Structure formats: structure tokens, C-alpha cells
Amino acid sequence: MRQSxxxxxxxxxxxxxxxxxxxxxxxxxxxxxxxxxxALEQKKNILSTVINIEEGQDVNRLYEQRVKQFxxxxxxxxxxxxKPQDVNLSVEYKKPAKDRLLPxxxxxxxxxxxxxxxxxxxxxxxxxxxDIWGFVALESDxxxxxxxxxxxxxxxxxxxxxxxxxxxxxxxxxxxxxxxGDKLVSVTMMKGEGNDYSDDKHKVxxxxxxxxxxxxxxxxLSDYLQSYERYLKKKKTNS
Amino acid sequence: MSETVEKVEVKKSExxxxxxxxxxxxxxxxxxxxxxxxxxxxxxxxAVTTQLKPAFIMAVSLTIVTACSNVAISAMRNSIPSxxxxxxxxxxxxxxxxxxxxxxxxxxxxxSKQLSVFVGLIITNCIVMGRLEAYAMSNKPGPSFLxxxxxxxxxxxxxxxxxxxxxxxxxxxxxxxxxxxxxxxxYQGNGxxxxxxxxxxxxxxxxxxxxxxxxYRETH
Numbered sequence: 416m417r418q419s420x421x422x423x424x425x426x427x428x429x430x431x432x433x434x435x436x437x438x439x440x441x442x443x444x445x446x447x448x449x450x451x452x453x454a455l456e457q458k459k460n461i462l463s464t465v466i467n468i469e470e471g472q473d474v475n476r477l478y479e480q481r482v483k484q485f486x487x488x489x490x491x492x493x494x495x496x497x498k499p500q501d502v503n504l505s506v507e508y509k510k511p512a513k514d515r516l517l518p519x520x521x522x523x524x525x526x527x528x529x530x531x532x533x534x535x536x537x538x539x540x541x542x543x544x545x546d547i548w549g550f551v552a553l554e555s556d557x558x559x560x561x562x563x564x565x566x567x568x569x570x571x572x573x574x575x576x577x578x579x580x581x582x583x584x585x586x587x588x589x590x591x592x593x594x595x596g597d598k599l600v601s602v603t604m605m606k607g608e609g610n611d612y613s614d615d616k617h618k619v620x621x622x623x624x625x626x627x628x629x630x631x632x633x634x635x636l637s638d639y640l641q642s643y644e645r646y647l648k649k650k651k652t653n654s
Numbered sequence: 655m656s657e658t659v660e661k662v663e664v665k666k667s668e669x670x671x672x673x674x675x676x677x678x679x680x681x682x683x684x685x686x687x688x689x690x691x692x693x694x695x696x697x698x699x700x701a702v703t704t705q706l707k708p709a710f711i712m713a714v715s716l717t718i719v720t721a722c723s724n725v726a727i728s729a730m731r732n733s734i735p736s737x738x739x740x741x742x743x744x745x746x747x748x749x750x751x752x753x754x755x756x757x758x759x760x761x762x763x764x765x766s767k768q769l770s771v772f773v774g775l776i777i778t779n780c781i782v783m784g785r786l787e788a789y790a791m792s793n794k795p796g797p798s799f800l801x802x803x804x805x806x807x808x809x810x811x812x813x814x815x816x817x818x819x820x821x822x823x824x825x826x827x828x829x830x831x832x833x834x835x836x837x838x839x840x841y842q843g844n845g846x847x848x849x850x851x852x853x854x855x856x857x858x859x860x861x862x863x864x865x866x867x868x869x870y871r872e873t874h
Contacts, residue, residue, distance in 0.1 A: 418735060418736070418737065422735060423735045423737060423738055426733070426734075426735055426738070426742075427738060427741075427742075430742060430745055431745070434745055434746075434748070434749045437749060437753075438749065438752055438753070441752075441753050441756050441757075442756060445756050445757065445759070445760040448760040448761070449756070449759045449760050449763075452759065452760065452763035453763075455763075456763065456764075456767075572701075573849070573850075
């Protein structure tokens with residue numbers, strides 16, 4: 416009986432249904448909590464491109480006070496019908512640049528909330544193995560990089576994954592410029608590590624053993640900064 | 655079939671903590687340790703031990719998964735068709751691992767990010783499957799639970815030991831606290847300890863010490 420084919424088929428089917436049901440219940444029950452964590456992580460990432468977040472700081476409150484978030488289109492016009500949290504960048508980045516919805520996070524001055532200290536722009540692209548993404552914070556001149564924060568789905572630990580895990584690597588972008596005169600040139604991570612690019616405004620030292628991830632980062636930055644170009648121009652002429 | 659059922663009923667009168675059952679917990683801690691003696695689960699032991707916190711969470715997760723899967727499989731053992739027993743074991747292990755993963759994501763999100771794929775890889779951890787096949791398939795839920803617990807703890811013990819040395823020597827910290835700064839000394843972290851190679855060295859030393867202490871020899 417225990418070895419008959421029908422017993423085996425039924426056994427497997429019941430097991431699948433029971434396991435599947437339990438997992439579905441667990442996923443549904445924990446969803447809210449998980450989404451809260453993901454949202455909090457994003458807020459933390461956005462803030463950390465601009466300021467140092469101390470352990471135990473109330474990120475939600477800080478975010479509420481200092482960050483103005485909205486979505487713009489390719490022409491730099493605000494799209495009031497879409498909220499940034501509803502924009503799925505993993506879908507958007509596959510569209511041609513002029514169709515993309517582009518979230519913007521403005522970091523406002525502590526005492527004067529109408530004054531924008533920094534703008535934080537999300538970027539999204541493809542690394543060596545899988546998606547990579549991040550945030551780039553610009554100074555109020557819309558040119559100098561204040562800070563960056565990268566993350567990835569599946570880059571090689573210890574090599575390409577350093578874009579996320581190595582704060583020193585992210586710090587290399589600080590103070591670099593994305594414009595040369597009026598032309599957007601972005602910032603390029605070079606091949607090879609240990610070289611000094613401190614006098615070059617558009618180059619940063621590379622990652623040894625992860626040139627292809629660096630290439631992905633370079634593409635991501637230039638691609639997304641170009642998408643934001645018209646918004647940045649508007650911002651510059653307004654201020 | 656009827657014979658096994660009979661045996662089970664006879665054994666039921668046995669109390670849970672007999673001398674034999676206590677051994678189920680203490681053996682994996684030392685003379686039958688899953689990492690140092692059976693040399694299983696090495697991959698994750700190298701990967702998640704740069705700091706104590708993720709190592710601790712990993713150890714707890716694996717202990718829960720092993721113990722719970724052991725109980726589940728042991729309870730089901732008389733109904734599992736032997737031809738698909740491995741896939742049934744796998745399904746049960748996956749169930750527990752996914753549950754643990756979801757819980758980590760909900761309650762300790764930063765650690766869950768740090769552990770990333772390694773929680774998912776508990777599914778393929780030889781310790782879990784090994785215990786199911788070697789113990790739970792032929793023993794009652796009670797002892798199976800202890801066996802899972804013991805092996806999980808044995809794994810955790812080694813994991814924590816490696817993580818202790820790696821975090822201490824590699825970044826001069828324990829559970830994230832900079833112990834050297836606390837007593838006013840500057841410590842230049844040893845980068846090697848943060849790389850998998852550092853874990854290999856420490857693990858090797860642990861195996862060496864342990865085997866020379868209890869006189870274990872590989873049998874050919």
C-alpha cells in the first residue's frame with residue numbers, strides 16, 4: 416500500500432498543499448511588518464547619502480521632517496498623480512528614458528523647509544549578475560556629489576558586493592562632479608584599484624576583481640543622471 | 655510494518671531524558687560534532703562568521719530548523735513512501751527554512767539582509783538532511799527533537815567560536831562593541847580574519863585541538 420503509485424501521488428499532493436498553505440499564511444501574516452522594514456530601510460538609505468544616521472535615531476520622524484518626496488517625468492515636470500512609493504524602479508529602468516517615472520527626494524534645510532540643501536536621486540541598473548540600485552545625493556549646485564549609497568541583488572560577495580558593503584568605496588564618490596561645463600558626463604569608476612583620482616572630478620578608483628560590476632555602476636549612473644538632466648537643469652535655473 | 659508499530663509502543667514508556675537521550679544532545683557538542691568531526695555545513699560556517707551577531711542568528715535558525723524538521727519527519731516517518739522520502743524531507747525542511755526566513759525578515763531585517771542567501775541555503779545544509787535521514791526516519795519524535803537540538807547546538811557552538819575569534823581579531827569587536835576602544839587601546843584589525851581564509855584557518859585549528867583532545871582518528 417505504502418509503495419503504490421497512487422499512494423505516492425496522493426501523498427505528494429497533500430504534502431504540497433499543506434506546505435503551500437502554511438507558507439502562504441505565514442507570508443500574508445508577516446507582510447505588513449516586512450514592508451514596513453523595507454520602507455524604513457529605504458528611508459535610512461536616502462538619509463544616509465546626506466547625513467550620518469546614528470544608531471537608535473528615529474528615522475521615520477527625521478525623514479518626515481527633512482525629506483520632500485515627489486515624482487517627476489523626463490521633462491522635469493512634477494507628476495502629482497503618482498507617489499514615489501508606487502514607482503517600481505525595477506520596471507521603470509527597462510523603459511526608454513523619456514517614458515520613465517523618476518522619483519526625487521529633496522532634503523530640505525533644518526530651519527527653512529523651503530530651502531533645498533540636497534536632492535537625492537534614485538538610480539537603477541544591472542550589475543554583473545543581477546539588478547543594482549542606489550541613491551545619489553547632489554549638493555544644491557546640482558553638480559557636486561554629496562554622497563552615494565548602492566545596493567545590489569546578487570553581486571559576488573567580497574568583490575562586486577563591495578558596492579554595498581564597503582563604505583569607503585561609496586565615499587570615493589563624494590565631492591565628484593557630474594557636469595563638465597554644461598555637459599553631463601557623470602562619474603566613472605575606473606578599472607584597477609589603488610590609483611589616485613583625487614584631482615579628476617569625474618573618475619573614482621575602481622574595484623579590484625569586479626570590473627564588470629563597476630561597469631554596471633557606471634552605466635547605471637550615466638543612464639539615470641541623463642534621465643534626470645532636465646529636472647536638474649530646471650532646478651539649477653530656479654535657484 | 656506491524657513489527658515497527660509494536661516496537662514504537664513498547665518504547666513509549668521510556669522517559670525523555672534517559673542517559674541515552676542526554677547523549678543525543680551532548681555528543682554533537684563534542685565527539686560527534688557536525689562541523690569538526692563530520693565536517694558538514696562548512697560553507698555556511700565560513701560565510702556567516704565575520705561577526706558574532708549573524709553567526710548567532712544563523713546558529714539559532716539552524717537549530718530551530720533541524721529540531722523542527724526532525725520532529726515533523728519523525729512524526730510522519732511511518733507514512734512516508736520510501737521512494738519519495740528524500741523529496742518529502744526536502745519539502746519539510748524548505749517549509750521550516752522559509753518560515754524562519756520570513757520571520758527574520760519581519761523582525762530582524764538588518765541581520766536577515768546580512769545573512770542573505772545563507773538562510774535559504776540551510777535547506778541544502780548537509781547537517782539537516784543528514785540528521786533526517788540518519789536519525790529522524792527511524793526514531794520517535796521526542797528523541798529526534800533532542801537529536802536535532804543537539805546537532806544544531808553543536809553547529810552553533812563552532813560557529814560562535816569561529817565568529818568570536820574572527821570578529822575579535824578582525825575588527826577588534828565583540829557583538830559590534832569595540833572592546834579595544836573601551837579600554838583605550840588602538841587596535842588595527844586583521845583583514846585576513848574577515849576573509850573566508852581566516853575562517854578556514856580558525857576552523858582548522860579548532861578541529862586540530864578538538865581531535866587531539868578526544869583522540870579522534872579518521873577511519874578508512
